[in-house]
Amino acid sequence: MKTNSKHLGLVTKKFNDFFLVDFKNQENSGNSEKFLCKVRKSINFKNQLIYVGDEVVIENIDLKSRRAVITNLEKRKNLLVRPSVANISNIYITFSVEEPELNLSQVNRFLISAESMGVEVSLVLTKCDLISDKKRTFLLDKFGKWGYQAITLNLEKSDFFNNLLAELKQKECSIFMGPSGVGKTTLLNMIIPGLKNSTAPVSNKIKRGKNTTRNVELFSISNQSYIVDTPGFNMQPLEVDIRLLPNLYSEIYKQVIDEEIKCKFRNCLHLNDEGCNLNKSFERYSFYKEMIESSKSHYYQNQED
Ligand SMILES: Nc1nc2c(ncn2[C@@H]2O[C@H](COP(=O)(O)OP(=O)(O)O)[C@@H](O)[C@H]2O)c(=O)[nH]1
Ligand SMILES: [Mg+2]
Ligand SMILES: [Zn+2]
Known part of the structure; x- marks a missing residue:
């Protein structure tokens, strides 16, 4: 046949x-x-x-x-490394609000690294059952200023999860990325019933040396909509070319595009550059500066090649 x-x-x-x-x-x-x-x-x-x-x-x-x-x-449209997956349409950067505690600089590095892929990036905050509603509102406001409407999940309230699931079913191919212990596997098991990946308390993860050797796999969650299962991977943010960085921060590109600010030099990195007109009073500016400075030596080395 x-x-x-x-x-x-x-x-x-x-x-x-x-x-x-x-x-x-x-x-x-x-x-x-x-x-x-x-x-x-x-x-x-x-x-x-x-x-x-x-x-x-x-x-x-x-x-x-x-x-x-x-x-x-x-x-192919794009290729993610470690784990290797092609043609991702959506990256959901996932962090817990507690256990482990939020590390804003780390959240930022994951977000910017995902943005450098040129795909749609969203922020998911898990374990919101561990914080007050006041704290949750505070975080929503903070990340709103970063340019992200965070999705806050609470295992005790399924309505937020149901909204996320409905959203995922509209996307082509989504992946959850974030550090260990934030609840990625828990979330995947809820999205793909029957998957049964093992979850582990944070303290056990550090001790656990053995890796599950299962491979990366795409699961269909609706017609032509997939989610990536990445068992045994703890994803780390990628290095980003510093010339791209100004375009990856909404606080910067909004000033350039919406407000049409002009710096003296077209390739201004918005540090202490002469004639820089960027308004630097936004929370992530210090993270931006840190990212540029930490990769600058590497950048100039490559320029000399
Ligand atoms: N309180 C609380 N704990 C959670 C939540 N989601 C996951 N956990 C716990 O966090 C731990 C790590 O979860 P896991 O899914 O293995 O995290 P992963 O390393 O990101 O895959 C497990 O003990 C889960 O039971 C949540 O929404 N609230
Ligand atoms: Mg896991
Ligand atoms: Zn500038």
């Missing part, structure tokens, strides 16, 4: 030489629709690897045994 037609597919899992591929642009694409594929031998896609999240063309489709062959790799 083989067909000669070609079909666009989405790689949802990868192991050794095999790939699990979903039909793209198909109603009811769910886990039962997956095809087990290998790459056609004569093809090496200009030595590019195929990652989870990649769009591929599949042929020799056998509907009965659910086997097919990958014959082409489509151009």
Whole structure:
């Protein structure tokens, strides 16, 4: 029962030489629709690897045994490293408000690193059952000034979670990123019932040396909407090119675009530059300055190459 037609597919899992591929642009694409594929031998896609999240063309489709062959790799929009996932549309930076306590500088680094991917970035604050409503309002206000309408989750109140779930079902491919212990696995287990990834109290995580060796996998949560499961990964923010930094802070690019502020030099880094007209009285300015200064030596080294 083989067909000669070609079909666009989405790689949802990868192991050794095999790939699990979903039909793209198909109603009811769910886990039962997956095809087990290998790459056609004569093809090496200009030595590019195929990652989870990649769009591929599949042929020799056998509907009965659910086997097919990958014959082409489509151009990818982006590629996340560690874990390697292609074509992410949404990054949800996830932090707990307590246990572990919020570290604003770390939240900022994760946000800016995600922004540098050029995808939609959101902020999720977990464990809001551990703080007062007053504190929650304070945090919403703070992150609002950073340019983010934070999603605050409280395990005892499901309405916020339900809103988040509805939102995820409108997105193409979302991933939760953040430090260890903030509740990412707990959240994934709620979004994908039956997943049963193991969660662990914060204190046990530090001791736990063994890693779950399961691979990165995309789970379908609605028609053509996926969520990335990244078992065993604790994601760290990436290094960002400092020339991009001014464009990644809403407090800065809003001044440049909306208020049309002009600095003397077009590539002004808004530090102590001569003729800088940026209004620097916003909370994240010190984090911005820190990020520039910590990568500056690296930047100038590269300029000399
Ligand atoms: N109080 C409270 N604890 C939570 C919440 N979400 C997760 N936890 C706990 O936080 C710990 C770490 O959660 P886990 O999902 O493993 O975090 P991960 O490292 O980000 O995957 C576990 O003991 C969870 O039970 C929450 O909303 N409120
Ligand atoms: Mg986890
Ligand atoms: Zn400037």
